[in-house]
Amino acid sequence: MIVFAGALLLVLGLLSGLFLLLAPFGIGPATPGLTTWILFPGFTVVGYILLAVAARIGVTALVSRIAGACLVLLALGAGVALFVLGNALLSPAGDPVVLWFVLGLGLALGATGFAVGRAAADPIKA
16 A cells, blocks of 8 residues: 555656646646645655655665656756757746756756665665
8 A cells, every 4th residue: 555655646746747847838737836846846755755665675776766767857858948948949938947946856856766776776785
């Protein structure tokens, strides 16, 4: 049950990050507000912790790497979006400051996910 809850929260956290990433372009049915800003890091971290606590070491390493990759992809998407908006290739439909939030948290949490995945995969060398 804890694994399912952790996976659900992790997915909801990543979806919150995706909604935040798409918000400045007016893409998608949702208009993210303060709740989404809080749920992105909150659900992502809590979901990962629940998964890591309940899973075996091998699964923890895999989940860490997958979550890290998804978060780095969100950060790269935010970086590309900032480049596009910064060079006036597109005009934003919303406030682009949210992209800085996704970029910073995506890089920080994504790099942490990769590091934990490496350490969990080979605890002796790490």
